Amino acid sequence: MAFEELLNEVGGLGKFQILQMVLALPLVGIAACHILLENFTAAIPGHRCWVYILDNATGILSPDVLLRISIPLDSNLKPEKCHRFLHPQWQLLHLNRTFPNMSDLDTEPCVDGWVYDHSLFSSTIVTEWDLICDHQSQKSVVQFVFMAGMQVGGFIYGHLSDRFGRKLILRCCLLQLAISGTCTAFAPTFLIYCLLRFWSGCSAVAIITNNWMLIAEWTRSQSKAMVIMLITCAVSIGQMMLGGLAFVFREWRTLQLVVSIPFFVFSFSSRFAVTVPLYGISMNLQHFGSNIFLFQVIFGALTTLARCLARVVLNHKGRRPTQMFFLFLVGVSILANTFVPPEMQALRVALASVGITCVAAAVTSYCVHCDELMPTLLRAKAFGLDAMVSRCGSALAPLLMTLVVYLPTLPWIIYGVFPIIAGLVVPFQPETKNMPLSDTIQDVENTKRVSREAKDFYIKVTKF
Incomplete structure (x- = not known):
């Protein structure tokens, strides 16, 4: 009996799965805070x-x-x-x-x-180490270093999770993020700060992906879309939480401690192109106006609604059409924003809201599709490889902002073109709507064959 069939027999969404989500989702939300932390700890004041x-x-x-x-x-x-x-x-x-x-x-x-000007922030790493004027590009370097850490961590810890188990590696990464995040708050130099943020990035990606797999692998296919939607919503809730925490704690070392110390407690518990526009928008809030606290909360709320909307569209339209629709909307909204003058802040924020909403829905759609495409025997390695490739995009997102010295709109043009290109690739993947979760590579091949036969049958009936 296959594991999927066994889950259907004993119940694929019972008390065990619910308890697992209750314990895992807060971890995902707080870990997401670390990804966007430089919006506030590296904010550039007047x-x-x-x-x-x-x-x-x-x-x-x-x-x-x-x-x-x-x-x-x-x-x-x-x-x-x-x-x-x-x-x-x-x-x-x-x-x-x-x-x-x-x-x-x-x-x-x-x-x-x-x-x-200390009216907005009492201190940031910018004021701490004068990362302005000739050294202003170093802020983007910090964000690149963290994303590079996520890339390395996704590759290494994906392999170790397959070898030694998800829970063991998860506990180690929880403790690692707790230590590295806390030490970052006391970093005496900019170099040490960058090294500690790299280490934090390595563990943050493993916490998110391991919790993801622990929940998804214990859920039957009928409930998997809803469960993955909840996991991605936890990331959006983390965005909103970070906006509130940053509003209360205006000193960067204090904020760093607040989002790091909880992982000391959690460490003792059991628990793709689309990333470029996602982090391009999420990590450049000052581009849209001065009230970055409100923008952080609004964007978090919008992405929560978008991920819930993605589940509805996924169930009615299928995986491929949903991804293509949201990816095209992301690209169009970002490209349209490049033609709006800076004085029209309301329109710029509205277009950015559409972009962040659609990119969140696209990420949820992609995650559901990716999880259903991967066989159980290779899922952890596949997710590790997927995380490595996606972190290349997330690490590239802040680094692209250094191109503003050549053309101010160039990074945003790249952010808009990437998802459109990604949307053109989606039709080459098989449709997995209402298909059972694959356990082996042979099951994946059978899914492709059934998908092609269903498509041929549909065309014949339509012609008749």
Whole structure:
């Protein structure tokens, strides 16, 4: 008797499966917080050069007057963030509503450091290690390092899970994330911070995938779509939770501790192209406006609804049409957003909301389809390989933002093109709607044969 048939006999969604989900879903949600943590711990606040006459001396002149003679204005008539006047320009005090050619005045970089706006965040790793101006690209490097860790962890821990068991590796990864996440909060240098975030990425992906497989493999095929929908919803709930936590804890080390310490408790319990736009939108909230706390919560709520919607469409339209529909919508919404001017913030946020909603639905649809395509004997290795390939996309997403120095819209064009290309590949995969879960490779071959025969029969009947 095959394992799928045995589950149907004893009950594929009983108390055991429910308890398993209750224990596993919170882990998935909090682990998801670590993926998007740099939205807040690496947020770039307003800043300008430190100037002695402005920031250390006292006198009868107001700060606005001192700022005018100390800091040049950029093309938007805002104080420069990375340069200051070599000497105080007292002649500027005699100009009334006129602005001289700043290129004629001698300036220099911020040799004495910067002054940051702490109204939104009391501190971030940007203010900690001055990751601005010539070093601004290092923020994208941090996000790349974490995603690279997820890629390596998906490959290594996928293999170890098959060899030594899911639960053992899960416990080890829970403890690893607890230690690495907590130590990150006390990182004394930027290099150590990057190394610890890489280690956290290795364990975070294993926690999500192992919980995923432990739940999915103990659920019969009739309930699998609903169960996978709940798992992906846990990721969205993690997004909302992170927005709330970041609003309360404005200091980056404290926020890092809050999302890491719970894994010390959890460690003692039993428990693809689409990732580019997903993390491209999720990890660049400041592109859409200043209220990134609200955006984090809204995007989390929208992705929750989208994943529930994906289950309904999956059951009615099948796996392939659902994936293609949502992937095309993702690409179109992102590409349309590149033509919207920055002043139309409401429209930009609306299009971004459509994009993040559709990409969440596309991920859920893909996960259901992928789980039904993989035979049980190879599922863990297949998920490990799939995680490795998808992490290539997730690691590439923040790194693509460095292309803004060449063309500001170039990263978003890439984010929009990727899902459209992925949608064109979906029809080459077999349809698995209402098909039993495959246990062996031979079962997969039989599924392909049945799918082709059903398609031929449908065409013949339609012609008749």
